[in-house]
Amino acid sequence: MMRVLRWTIVITLAAGVVFVAGSWIAAQRLTRARPSIIGPPPDDFPFPIESVTFSTADHQTLNGWFVPAKKNAPAIVLLHGFGGSRKQMLPRARYFREQGYSVLLYDARACGESTGDAITFGFRERHDLIAAVSWLKVHGHDRIACLGVSQGGATIAFAAEHLPEIRCAICESVYDEMVHAVDHRTRHYLCVPGAVGACLMVPFAEHRLGLNIHDVRPVDHIAMLKCPVFVISGDCDDKTSPDDTHRLFAAAKEPKELWIVPDAKHQDLYRFPDYPEKVHSFLRRHLD
Numbered sequence: 001m002m003r004v005l006r007w008t009i010v011i012t013l014a015a016g017v018v019f020v021a022g023s024w025i026a027a028q029r030l031t032r033a034r035p036s037i038i039g040p041p042p043d044d045f046p047f048p049i050e051s052v053t054f055s056t057a058d059h060q061t062l063n064g065w066f067v068p069a070k071k072n073a074p075a076i077v078l079l080h081g082f083g084g085s086r087k088q089m090l091p092r093a094r095y096f097r098e099q100g101y102s103v104l105l106y107d108a109r110a111c112g113e114s115t116g117d118a119i120t121f122g123f124r125e126r127h128d129l130i131a132a133v134s135w136l137k138v139h140g141h142d143r144i145a146c147l148g149v150s151q152g153g154a155t156i157a158f159a160a161e162h163l164p165e166i167r168c169a170i171c172e173s174v175y176d177e178m179v180h181a182v183d184h185r186t187r188h189y190l191c192v193p194g195a196v197g198a199c200l201m202v203p204f205a206e207h208r209l210g211l212n213i214h215d216v217r218p219v220d221h222i223a224m225l226k227c228p229v230f231v232i233s234g235d236c237d238d239k240t241s242p243d244d245t246h247r248l249f250a251a252a253k254e255p256k257e258l259w260i261v262p263d264a265k266h267q268d269l270y271r272f273p274d275y276p277e278k279v280h281s282f283l284r285r286h287l288d
Contacts, residue, residue: 020200027204031118033110034083041065042090047097054135056109056127063113064106064132067097074143074167074287077132078105079152081173083119085112092147092270099280101287102141104132108155120209121178122154123216129159133166143167145287147279150174150240150266157218157248160225168286170230170279171222172269173237176244176251178216184239219251228255228286230279234264257282 041049050066064086076096078089086105093103108125109116119125129146136144146169148156153171156163163169175181182202183194190197202213222229229252233245242260249258259278261269269275 023198023200024204026201027208030201031120031205031208033117033119034112035110036085036112038063038085038087038107038113045090045094047094052104052106052135054106054131056131058124058127060109060128061115062106062109062128062131064104065093067093067103067105069097069100069102072140073100073102074145074283075102075104075136075141076283076287077129077136077144077146078103079129079146079148079155080105080108080111081150081152082121083111087112088149088268095270095276096283099283101145101283104136106132108152118209119151120211121181121216122151122158122218123211125151125155126159126162129155130162133163137165143287145169145283148172148174149268154218157222157225160221160223164226166225166227168228168230168283169225170232170282171248172232173234173240173266174218174231174245174248175240176217176219176247178213180241180244181239182213184241184244188238219248222248222252225252228257228282229253230257230259230282232259232261232269232279234261234266234269236263237266239266 047067052064052066055061078092080086080088085107089105093105096103107114108128110119133144144166146156146166149172153174156169156171182198186192186194186197206212231245231249233240235242261272264272
């Protein structure tokens with residue numbers, strides 16, 4: 001009996017150590033910077049691309065590409081998803097340039113070739129977008145739209161009160177609040193609720209970032225957008241559920257539009273056949 005008890009204690013302690021260590025590692029990996037070498041614009045891109053650099057109010061240096069159209073053309077800022085880079089947005093950049101828009105796409109802080117030591121899921125990335133819009137304004141653009149995917153869309157929401165000049169915004173696959181985003185992922189990867197699977201990971205991440213998870217809520221900010229909003233997500237998305245999307249949409253102010261993409265998961269929605277025309281139709285009505 002004593003041997004069984006000792007082994008039970010040893011196994012329990014070992015499991016506890018593994019859980020604590022795993023939670024710490026997960027928090028570090030979730031929030032760590034994801035730099036990558038982007039290099040020059042692709043040779044096969046059918047339009048001229050300019051490499052650009054601009055700085056944020058909190059002293060990060062962002063690198064990106066600008067695809068100019070004709071003088072006085074509307075401009076679109078493209079924001080990539082979590083841990084990605086401007087390369088993810090090249091297909092959209094090509095499409096929008098084909099439609100006559102100028103396009104600015106950049107690496108968010110701590111991603112690609114931009115500076116930064118941590119990812120904050122759109123919260124501090126708001127400064128990146130504010131700087132991007134300012135860059136366009138300085139270069140003569142006054143009709144500006146923003147399109148963000150996942151974290152990029154959350155960035156638009158967090159920056160909303162500082163973007164009074166944008167004409168419209170498109171938010172794709174955007175979580176409503178970080179508590180739900182964490183819960184969906186722990187259920188997906190660990191098959192347990194977030195309150196259990198992430199009970200230590202979240203405090204570790206909060207400490208590293210100097211943020212409280214309950215402050216990371218795009219749903220509290222999207223209503224500050226003073227422009228038409230198009231909210232898009234997949235009906236099979238298990239990381240940003242349809243319920244999350246409906247909450248985010250309900251919080252946005254009119255005029256607003258919602259498109260739940262049939263059979264779509266948390267993936268690149270640009271690949272769906274109806275995407276280009278639906279998004280372009282929204283832009284024609286509010287940006288052109």
